[in-house]
Amino acid sequence: MAKRAAxxxxxxxxxxxxCLVPAFASDYVVSLFLxxxxxxxxxxxxxxxxxxxGYISLGHSAFFGLGAYFMAMTWTHIPYxxxxxxxxxxxxxxxxxxxxxxxxxxxxxxxxxxxxxxxFTKYLFINLEIKLGGTxxxxxxxxxxxxxxxxxxxxxxxxxxxxxYFVKNSRFGIGLFSIxxxxxxxxxxxxxxxxxxxxxxxISAFFPGMVGAILALRRSYIDPYTVFSPAVSxxxxxxxxxxxxxxxxxxxxxxxxxxxxxxALWAQYPYYYMIILGAIVIFIVKFMPLGVxxxxxxxxxxxxx
Amino acid sequence: xxxxxxxxAIVSICLGFFLVASPAYSKDKIRIGFSMALxxxxxxxxxxxxxxxxxxxxxxxxxxxIFVKEFGKKLPVEFVYYDDKSSPETAVKVYEKLITRDKVDxxxxxxxxxxxxxxxPLAEKYRFPMVGSTASSVKxxxxxxxxxxxxxxxxxxxxxxxxxxxxxxxxxxxxxxxxVQDLFPRENLQFLKPxxxxxxxxxxxxxxxxxxxKDLTTVLAQVKGKNPxxxxxxxxxxxxxxxxxxxxxxxxxxxxxxxxxxxxxxxFGKAFGKAxxxxxxxxxxxxxxxxPGAKEFEQRYVKKWKMRPDYLDSVLSYVECQIIEEAxxxxxxxxxxxxxxxxxxxxxxxxxxxxxxxxxxxxxTPSMILQYQKGGLEIIWPPGSATAAPLFxxxxxxxxx
Numbered sequence: 001m002a003k004r005a006a007x008x009x010x011x012x013x014x015x016x017x018x019c020l021v022p023a024f025a026s027d028y029v030v031s032l033f034l035x036x037x038x039x040x041x042x043x044x045x046x047x048x049x050x051x052x053x054g055y056i057s058l059g060h061s062a063f064f065g066l067g068a069y070f071m072a073m074t075w076t077h078i079p080y081x082x083x084x085x086x087x088x089x090x091x092x093x094x095x096x097x098x099x100x101x102x103x104x105x106x107x108x109x110x111x112x113x114x115x116x117x118x119x120f121t122k123y124l125f126i127n128l129e130i131k132l133g134g135t136x137x138x139x140x141x142x143x144x145x146x147x148x149x150x151x152x153x154x155x156x157x158x159x160x161x162x163x164x165y166f167v168k169n170s171r172f173g174i175g176l177f178s179i180x181x182x183x184x185x186x187x188x189x190x191x192x193x194x195x196x197x198x199x200x201x202x203i204s205a206f207f208p209g210m211v212g213a214i215l216a217l218r219r220s221y222i223d224p225y226t227v228f229s230p231a232v233s234x235x236x237x238x239x240x241x242x243x244x245x246x247x248x249x250x251x252x253x254x255x256x257x258x259x260x261x262x263x264a265l266w267a268q269y270p271y272y273y274m275i276i277l278g279a280i281v282i283f284i285v286k287f288m289p290l291g292v293x294x295x296x297x298x299x300x301x302x303x304x305x
Numbered sequence: 306x307x308x309x310x311x312x313x314a315i316v317s318i319c320l321g322f323f324l325v326a327s328p329a330y331s332k333d334k335i336r337i338g339f340s341m342a343l344x345x346x347x348x349x350x351x352x353x354x355x356x357x358x359x360x361x362x363x364x365x366x367x368x369x370x371i372f373v374k375e376f377g378k379k380l381p382v383e384f385v386y387y388d389d390k391s392s393p394e395t396a397v398k399v400y401e402k403l404i405t406r407d408k409v410d411x412x413x414x415x416x417x418x419x420x421x422x423x424x425x426p427l428a429e430k431y432r433f434p435m436v437g438s439t440a441s442s443v444k445x446x447x448x449x450x451x452x453x454x455x456x457x458x459x460x461x462x463x464x465x466x467x468x469x470x471x472x473x474x475x476x477x478x479x480x481x482x483x484x485v486q487d488l489f490p491r492e493n494l495q496f497l498k499p500x501x502x503x504x505x506x507x508x509x510x511x512x513x514x515x516x517x518x519k520d521l522t523t524v525l526a527q528v529k530g531k532n533p534x535x536x537x538x539x540x541x542x543x544x545x546x547x548x549x550x551x552x553x554x555x556x557x558x559x560x561x562x563x564x565x566x567x568x569x570x571x572x573f574g575k576a577f578g579k580a581x582x583x584x585x586x587x588x589x590x591x592x593x594x595x596x597p598g599a600k601e602f603e604q605r606y607v608k609k610w611k612m613r614p615d616y617l618d619s620v621l622s623y624v625e626c627q628i629i630e631e632a633x634x635x636x637x638x639x640x641x642x643x644x645x646x647x648x649x650x651x652x653x654x655x656x657x658x659x660x661x662x663x664x665x666x667x668x669x670t671p672s673m674i675l676q677y678q679k680g681g682l683e684i685i686w687p688p689g690s691a692t693a694a695p696l697f698x699x700x701x702x703x704x705x706x
Contacts, residue, residue, distance in 0.1 A: 031397070123486075137418075143426065220425070221393065
């Protein structure tokens with residue numbers, strides 16, 4: 001129990017420090033942390049479906065973009081906080097609407113289907129925008145300051161992490177893991193796998209929707225090509241795999257390590273950082289296929305014996 | 306539990322690393338910061354801009370720097386730049402870093418309309434003057450910033466009006482339009498359609514095609530079936546090569562062939578050689594223009610990079626450098642508020658002629674049309690800026706060797 005209390009204390013301290021960042025750090029550092037929290041929110045929400053059930057989704061960029069467009073279309077018409085929340089809810093509703101047919105498809109077919117989903121939404125918005133406004137891009141005026149956006153992402157990131165934690169340690173989470181182990185067997189044991197997957201898909205879509213809504217205001221100019229960029233989906237997967245995609249700490253570590261390492265390399269070696277980063281990712285995937293956290297954990301678990 | 310402690314320790318160290326104070330710099334040089342798409346979808350286009358910035362820096366180095374009266378001497382220029390990965394929020398972060406951490410003296414602009422729009426609010430927030438280069442959209446008029454201006458005159462509404470004026474002048478009666486499903490081409494289409502209608506030029510076909518298209522024969526076959534007098538291709542660099550190559554391959558010979566973006570790039574002239582003769586495109590510069598320094602710029606660029614500049618992006622970027630340079634000299638200080646006032650209220654002599662800003666827009670330079678003639682690009686419209694008469698009708702494609 002003492003250990004657990006110490007852990008909670010440590011986490012509370014980190015959270016308190018994160019709250020204080022805008023007070024003492026330069027705008028650049030704040031925006032770096034904003035980046036970091038954004039990736040944490042995206043990765044943590046991604047593992048709820050893909051990490052726990054093994055249904056690898058490339059749909060995060062679709063939800064991110066949808067949230068961004070929802071915000072862009074309602075900006076200055078409804079209050080900021082409501083816009084962010086509704087951005088998430090729209091994605092939740094969208095995921096629920098398409099969830100049943102989508103989740104009947106398994107394995108690589110599911111991956112391709114979700115990739116198709118983000119391309120579909122992208123072109124849908126290109127044509128919708130042409131019909132509605134004549135051009136495609138939208139400029140957002142009078143956007144909130146860096147600090148407001150930072151605290152919003154902090155809340156969403158914390159929310160995603162806590163949600164991922166509670167889902168994993170619940171009956172619902174055990175059900176999700178059983179889908180990963182052997183879906184048909186789980187089904188025969190009385191777990192309603194369709195409902196489980198469907199719920200996980202919805203929860204997993206809720207957070208990228210909110211992140212997209214916030215980030216739209218940070219960019220202040222959005223168009224479908226950049227907000228529905230598949231890079232978002234791919235980077236989330238790399239982060240989850242780096243840290244370990246089966247648990248909250250792994251996803252957190254992956255997001256933190258990749259963001260900070262790529263930031264450090266990026267500033268130092270503008271022309272080579274991608275090569276170095278690629279080499280690091282290949283190395284980790286080759287030698288630590290379950291994430292960097294996994295071998296450390298295993299060694300420490302074996303030690304007492 | 307030890308594993309967790311270790312993990313947290315690593316994270317804490319990483320975080321601490323980024324909180325160390327930024328180094329201080331002395332004021333014996335002018336530090337200019339910008340972000341550039343060194344990687345990602347815009348990286349190919351961005352080369353033309355980066356190269357132009359470097360050509361300008363080389364010129365300043367040769368001259369021993371920019372004279373700043375406040376310091377009573379010439380100050381050399383130093384570039385501080387980062388990769389924006391072709392991503393708007395990375396660019397925003399870069400400019401925040403340049404302003405608040407690297408504490409640069411001045412800013413140059415990144416590549417592309419999207420990224421320009423993403424960083425524009427920072428100019429206002431931090432009171433940093435920025436002269437936009439490689440960006441164009443009718444939306445730029447919505448940016449009501451005291452600190453941001455755009456050089457381009459290829460703004461879709463004005464550009465399409467110039468094109469249709471030329472078609473009318475040439476006596477064109479029928480036109481076919483093909484366009485790629487991308488932002489800038491589609492924005493142009495919105496203004497092209499009513500302009501053609503107003504000029505009583507019959508639009509006999511409007512057809513689109515997706516980004517990344519690999520074959521246009523079906524689209525072009527439809528065009529050929531209608532036999533229009535003019536073919537207007539609202540294309541981007543990648544598909545401009547396809548449009549040209551396949552139009553040629555099919556023996557489709559309109560009297561007038563316009564390609565929106567692409568022909569101004571050096572590689573285009575190289576790839577098509579004599580076949581490029583008569584192809585028209587948008588742009589507002591040619592080394593033959595009556596502007597001081599235009600020829601020298603091209604020579605300098607060719608000498609350094611072994612190819613001619615892009616008549617759009619490279620030129621816009623160089624003009625941006627010139628405006629900043631002149632503004633610093635005129636202001637006699639690195640005080641950004643004074644530099645802003647100079648940019649907002651003065652006319653600048655550039656390799657693209659005199660430029661003065663009205664609001665955020667450059668209304669001095671007219672929208673022009675360029676055309677390949679004898680291997681080089683000539684300005685053929687409007688008459689006041691033309692370096693050559695339009696070649697009309699466009700000569701048929703050279704016979705296959």
